[in-house]
Amino acid sequence: MPILDRNSLDLLFDALKRRGFNLVGPTLHDGAIVYDALASTADLPVGWTDEQEGGRYRVKKRADEALFGYAVGPRSWKKFLFQPVQRLWQARREGEGFRIIPEEEKPPKWAFIGVRSCELHAIAIQDKVFISGPAPDSSYPTQRKDLFIIAVNCGQAGGTCFCVSMNTGPKATAGYDLVLTEVLEPARLAIGADRHYFVVEVGTDRGAEVLRDVPHTEATEQENAAAERVVEKTASQMGRTLDTTDIKNLLYRNFEHPRWDEVATRCLTCANCTMVCPTCFCSTVEDVTDLTGEHAERWRKWDSCFTMDFSYIHGGTVRSSVKSRYRQWMTHKLATWIDQFGTSGCVGCGRCITWCPVGIDITEEVRAIRETEK
Ligand code: SF4
Numbered sequence: 001m002p003i004l005d006r007n008s009l010d011l012l013f014d015a016l017k018r019r020g021f022n023l024v025g026p027t028l029h030d031g032a033i034v035y036d037a038l039a040s041t042a043d044l045p046v047g048w049t050d051e052q053e054g055g056r057y058r059v060k061k062r063a064d065e066a067l068f069g070y071a072v073g074p075r076s077w078k079k080f081l082f083q084p085v086q087r088l089w090q091a092r093r094e095g096e097g098f099r100i101i102p103e104e105e106k107p108p109k110w111a112f113i114g115v116r117s118c119e120l121h122a123i124a125i126q127d128k129v130f131i132s133g134p135a136p137d138s139s140y141p142t143q144r145k146d147l148f149i150i151a152v153n154c155g156q157a158g159g160t161c162f163c164v165s166m167n168t169g170p171k172a173t174a175g176y177d178l179v180l181t182e183v184l185e186p187a188r189l190a191i192g193a194d195r196h197y198f199v200v201e202v203g204t205d206r207g208a209e210v211l212r213d214v215p216h217t218e219a220t221e222q223e224n225a226a227a228e229r230v231v232e233k234t235a236s237q238m239g240r241t242l243d244t245t246d247i248k249n250l251l252y253r254n255f256e257h258p259r260w261d262e263v264a265t266r267c268l269t270c271a272n273c274t275m276v277c278p279t280c281f282c283s284t285v286e287d288v289t290d291l292t293g294e295h296a297e298r299w300r301k302w303d304s305c306f307t308m309d310f311s312y313i314h315g316g317t318v319r320s321s322v323k324s325r326y327r328q329w330m331t332h333k334l335a336t337w338i339d340q341f342g343t344s345g346c347v348g349c350g351r352c353i354t355w356c357p358v359g360i361d362i363t364e365e366v367r368a369i370r371e372t373e374k
């Protein structure tokens with residue numbers, strides 16, 4: 001496999017920029033690692049990692065200069081492909097009626113840098129929903145079209161990760177143009193100075209074409225083995241597990257399980273779990289007009305099955321209790337999603353556990369139902 005040294009990563013970024021790509025990747029902002037515009041590798045969270053537990057997230061310094069030495073942060077890539085707030089169209093009064101002015105979309109050519117395996121699976125799930133699902137979206141396919149993906153195999157698992165249980169990681173298997181495994185070898189294990197390099201796997205012809213612009217060598221057997229060990233170690237460190245055996249029918253059999261009442265005493269219906277989830281796709285539309293009544297706009301905004309308005313139909317909210325809203329969310333993720341799209345709606349990234357203010361843990365809720373099913 002090809003191998004890039006640490007400094008050649010900037011040359012890879014330059015090769016993408018020359019092709020008109022806008023680079024987005026992990027950056028350190030306000031005490032969290034979030035995806036934002038990248039100019040060079042200096043913008044990456046060099047030497048930072050994260051600690052995650054239920055309802056808890058902290059960044060802290062690492063002992064080395066790893067570029068991708070963290071798990072996942074609060075923002076997922078869906079922010080770029082399925083925007084949180086988006087104008088769908090405008091209308092101007094003309095005579096007795098209105099003329100609709102559709103939005104002219106000229107999305108940037110995105111290059112996502114540092115996509116994790118669970119996130120590749122999440123993008124594939126949103127592709128099913130927005131491109132090949134029963135109600136294809138008008139905007140998502142345009143944003144998605146030219147996307148170039150550099151994935152990174154995880155070098156450490158977060159405290160709330162459970163991708164191994166969901167068969168979604170930690171090693172990327174599909175859906176990328178290039179995938180990197182970051183290897184840091186301290187001097188005591190190598191001859192001479194510390195070594196910092198990336199073992200590269202090529203996923204597409206486009207990926208191979210970009211890589212040809214960047215100086216690289218072929219990895220030795222030892223270097224390939226070092227990359228394999230990185231992923232194996234991560235897989236052995238998973239913070240959580242989720243038993244998915246017959247999970248769809250488990251949840252279908254347990255609509256009236258008392259655990260839903262119990263979790264409702266803790267859930268704040270804040271919707272954090274749905275906002276951070278890389279696969280949740282619910283939205284609402286709002287129409288606004290100016291004071292003259294000459295101009296109107298329709299906006300789409302992310303919404304959540306945890307809000308009261310989301311299930312408001314004909315003068316009432318269908319899911320008025322906290323219990324019914326939490327049950328709807330979890331049962332959709334892990335059961336009805338399979339009927340709708342042929343796959344689980346959960347990729348085991350752990351974000352909903354980390355960013356739940358009261359630390360509600362989807363793996364623990366499933367375990368509780370499984371262990372106490374009557
Ligand atoms: S349900 Fe939770 S763990 Fe699963 S994909 Fe969504 S945020 Fe990640």
Ligand code: SF4
Pocket residue numbers: 266267268269270271272273274306352355356357358359360
């Ligand atoms: S499960 Fe947690 S994050 Fe989700 S709505 Fe309830 S309190 Fe908020």
